Amino acid sequence: MELEVRHLRALCAIADAGSVRAAARRLSMTQPSLTTQLRRIENALGGRLFVRERTGSRPTPLGRTVLSRARPIVAEMAALITEAREAVLRTDEARLRVGSTGGTGSSTVVGWLRRLHARYPGVDTTVHFEVSANLLLRMVAAGQLDAAFVHEVAGCPLQPPPGLEQRVLVEREPQFVAVSASHPAAHRAEIDLADVAQDSWMVDPAADGEWDGLRRVFAAAGLNPKVVLGDYNTAGILTAAGEVVMPCQPTSASRPGLVVRPLAGDPLTVRLLLVSRPSPAPGTDADEVFSALREAYTEIARGCDAYRRWLLRHGSPLLAGDPGAESPAGPPPAG
Incomplete structure (x- = not known):
């Protein structure tokens, strides 16, 4: 062979x-x-x-x-x-190809694309999703993408190829947990790791660093929960059914049968990055591409009640200029 x-x-x-x-x-x-x-x-x-x-x-x-x-x-x-x-398809129209790990929030990506279309109406802007952040970084380095929005799990650094530029969107984003609305801890404002230690945790093995990050967090707490390997596309269904719990971004929204809550003490965090080539595409600017991403993420973060309360408690700069940032945080939403 x-x-x-x-x-x-x-x-x-x-x-x-x-x-x-x-x-x-x-x-x-x-x-x-x-x-x-x-x-x-x-x-x-x-x-x-x-x-x-x-x-x-x-x-x-x-x-x-x-x-x-x-x-x-x-x-x-x-x-x-x-x-x-x-070379075959080349026209006079400029192209901007961006990528994202799905877990970083599809709502943010939708807002990002909307802003990029508005900023560059003459540029053909497309998006490519991958679960693996490191794969996206290699695609940027290989010229298959111009920029990628990725997350880096604390303690599990990504491996960006040389020659790429990095811009930090959020230095420390807390990871929340999604549980069934019928879960005993679902009514709490925060969920302690010990409250979900007996549950099965679903982790996508293709998501770089997520299993290693969880394992490190549980080991530090002296816990050893059961882990189920699967893809996050079906995890929501299993979570709502009470079969598993799963880590999720704080911008994730609760929906029928499933609630999203902060983890007490923020044991699991990620860093959000935009990685790009120095010159993303003709007629575009890397700083402008990043600015569009930051605006989209800020809009989603401010509109998510649980995450907004977290940002208020931590004095996040994401709330700078928000007229409601000085108002006291209300009670957590019902499941």
């Missing part, structure tokens, strides 16, 4: 996603077919490339060696394809 670029792309996807199942979803393949492909690659190379653990798939020493050579090849091939397609 001769290794092809598609095989290297599959290996990188497994490493980035953290499991064969998540990688198969990303590659639009079935899990059995990707598993079979992985076994053929391992047979061709003469050794195991990944070890399957409770939390997913981890590269072996041989796997890390292969990945270190595979990633540049995959990135270069992706850049070549992108450049070739752009």
